[in-house]
Amino acid sequence: MRRLIYGIFVLLLLQGKVHAQVSFAFIPEVQGRTIDGLFQVRVGGPASANGMVVLNVTVTARQAGTVVTIKTPPFSLRPGLNPLPPGLVSAADIRFGNNKIADVCRQSGYFTEAEYEYCFEISPAVKGGSTDLMGEQCFDYMLQPFSPLILASPADEDAICDKRPTFFWQPLLPAVPGMQYRLILTDVKPGQARAEALRYNMPLINQQFISMPMLFFPPAAKELAEGKEYIWQVTAYRGDVLLSSSEVWTFRVQCKDSTESRIPESFRDIDDLAAGNFYLATGSIRFAVKSIYGETPLQYSIICLTDPQQKIKKLPAIRLKSGNNHISIDVSENRAFIDGYYYQMTVKLPDGNIRQLRFMYKSETI
């Protein structure tokens, strides 16, 4: 299988201005995006490393000058590549530059588009500072901030018919090698807040390693249920680093037409209807009739009062059973029935009696 290759627009330069024996592992395309990301750098001390050191990080934008300089509290340098001790930088000293890039960084913690140089320096922890560098390394990177991760389909708050929908979103750009997506889908219980549905409910899809900005509904998973609401979110990540989360969208599976779930009306006795004035027939003519005879066809005819020229054909055949019959004559597809027109139906009951009922026809609202 051929792996899809993302375009890499930005040249990554790992320049080795390595000084002494301390080394640094830093991935600017991931860790160089934010001020906090800088401290995911891993520092490698020499085999003989021992003693307290401080780390000084300087980020410089080619177009603007120094963006920020950060100095950590002392920590112990150990041999081999190690992450910084947890919680170390919360007490770091931070100096921001006096330019627009630094202003935005000071407010948001993000580095905006520029050509940056990230310099890491390790020096012994001595009171009053030391000029004696134990190690220094700089990384150059042309940074282009990520686009937002935007969902595409199923559209937010949409009603769809497909119980195994395919999910689409827009890719996170610029592409970073090794970046993949995750998708989570859960149901939303009536009245439940979105943020709670995503955490409280069992994920129906919780899939990782997705390399394309789309996901077929997992074929082995149980299909979605009619009438239910679902919520989904996409996350972009690389390795064990979260890069970006999308907005949270919902959709509803609604395949059955709303007309099918019409409110059941009551069936009034034909004698009542015949005695009364015009009654309103919405989509169908409904009445109740009692028969003491065996199964027999119901003889009936309808004429249009508003337009007597109108010929009414193709009326469905109705069979009466012995006992109570609830009759519903569906005429919604019959062209002879026009919204707002008056009609008269003549029914010949099995006992020979004739009933006439007048009604106004109303077409259903879908």
Added chain:
Amino acid sequence: MQLQLYAQTPAAAQSGSITAGRQQLMKTAPLLQHAVMDSLNARTTALHAVLAPDKKGAFPSLNEATRLDFYTHVKQVYGEKQLQGVKKGYELFNDKSRINRYFDEKLRGFYALKGNSNIRGLMKAGAYDNTFRGATAAITTDNAPGALMPVAFTLHAEDNVVVGNIPVNIVYSNISGRSSFDENQLYGGLGKLSFDKEAYLERMSGYVNKSFDLNKYFLQDINVAASFKSFAEKKMDGLREEMKQLPAGYSSALDNLVSADQLIYLDSSQIKQLLLHNTSLNIDERQLGSQAPDSLLSPQTAAARTYLSKVLRLKAVLGEGMAAQQTMSAQKMVNENIGGNLGSMAGKQQQIKALAPMGFLQKLLLSAKSLQIGKIAGGDGSAMAKNLFMSGAQGSFLNNDKFLMLGLGNRNDALDIKNMGLNSGVDPASFSMQFLQMGKGDVSTAHSHAGIVNASTRNKGEFNSQLLSRNIFVGAFSERIDLGEYGTIAAEIAKSNTEFRNSATGNDFALASKTAAFTLMNDFWQTLSVGLDYSGSIKALDLTQRVYINYSGLGYSNPAAPGSSRGTVRYGVNLRRSWNKRKVTIGFRADMQDIRMSAITDSRWKNRQFAVDARVKVKKNLTLSSRLSQATMKGISQKYDQPGYLSRQLSVSSQYSGKIGGLPQTNNTTLGIQQMELYPSRSLLVNLNTNQSFIIGTHVLTVSVLYNKDVKDQALYGNLLTAETGWSYMLLKRIACTSGLTYLRNKGVVEQAGIRQTMGAELLPRLNMNVYVDCRKHLVNTAQNYLFGNFSTQLSLHYLLN
């Protein structure tokens, strides 16, 4: 002493005219009061035949026995303190101070009391309760290589417990299992307690309804006009008696001069005219109005003057300076309002407040909108705090149209189930925060609110063990205007400010840790977020529309609204119109975003999304729909424009139900073509998705086919074919089953065939069990397969109350 109908009418019911009507009624209260007291007195007259005299002139009073009964009722139900208030109210009588409200409400409550009911006893008896709402337990397995949790166990339980008549919902959820990262990793349990406002109102309202007749409480059983008239008649009778002391000739002329109706409906000058125009009296107007002593006037005039002054005093008592006619219309207005209000939430709230004996907490909860504690969604629907999930507490209150929301908690994104196995992020993901929002109107209706968020990064949590400490402050205003039938406009303005700990800018040598709130105005435009959103509908055209625009600066950051945009101008429109009784519906939406990348140049991501969809109901059993959409993302910079992503999609669907060969059937089919360009690949996907089901007797046969092909053969998962069948039947009359066969082929990746079985049964009343098994055999499998597992199961048990 005044009766106060709607002493605290809730905002919802408080329109201008009602308020005016209420005030008018208050002014003529002695009448209603009189009727109430008369009725109460009558209850005890059988035992104590003597009626207390009117000790305060026109103001009625309770007889001794009734008064004692009343006091006993107040003491028993509301306690000693309230009794003191009521006694004071009774003494002060004419006082318009607040204390009289107690008296008024309690007196009306006493009047409305049903038999010997005791609300305190009822409340005590129902103070504690527990209702189990239901539980679900499920085990799922999925061996797809990309499944985050190959084995998961879920437990979800809900309960409602009532303590001191306060209902609290308890929700507990535990999702645990083996993750693909760590065999022992558990997602863990989540739980929350939330105050159940609706149940609380229902509960308290139930007590009130059992103990009091609310129609009587609102004096709906009293006919104001009739009481008014009988009151006036009684007074006129008294006056007639008084006038009998005058020489017979004069008194008979004056005897029936002014009727009770005239007293009510005529004003003072009209009454005066009645006297002057009475020929048998023959009175001189000047003399009638003079201040001269009686001895200087003719006896007729003197008698008439005495009569007139008494009538006018009576008139003043009747109306307290207000036209009586207005009372009638006011009463009518209030009555109409009560009809609609008795059952409403606001109405219930008001009645409970007045009639149920409640402690401080119970009263406070009456104006609470929601109270939650535990792992909760923060924000209560406000724009300032949204999509927020936190561990903490939040309460929102709405009283007299004044809104207040308070929240505090910790947000920790690392704990989210979707982030399982991720160890760090480039963004701070853990904050402790406090927020407040207050103003006029509820958050979901027309309102004007101001709010603040104060957040500080936390270094606890599994993400970002390396976080630079900072404090972020956000100030926000939100306004929502209701345009009635034209829709609503929502406007939002927010400003954020971030202060890093131990930081300095430029040549400033001193490192400082400032509080972000004090420097809120820093970097104004970069940290501002403004939004305007209009949505509405035009009924006559069957059209709904929405237009919105948002701006946010590159430095804007609001930890209480995760995912809020930065450096973005976003605008769009969404229209949907139907014709011919919604047989035809067409929708259009466009969403545009420009996301700035640079602080110094004009570089930006340019995103455009358009979609048109149409739906036509051709026949009752045939619906056709189609959707055309396009999404593009481009990188725009000074040097070059960079192609990012392009997707164009056209799909046509049909939904058809009817009979084929005498068998009822339904069919849903979608045919689609999609162009997807993600540099360097250019795919053209064609897909077909069809679901067909036949109803054969009591069985259902389903056949589904999904076919997706990349015409250009570039997409990894481009060529997918899945085919499935299902046959549903009943087993042992109790177990609903569906059995099916599956086949899947993804060219070059995987090929599978297998079976699928579902079973559902009611094991016990209310206890349902569902089983789902999908088992496949790999005919072909490769290392590229991350999506298609061959064994997926789900076993779930539901215990539901309803």
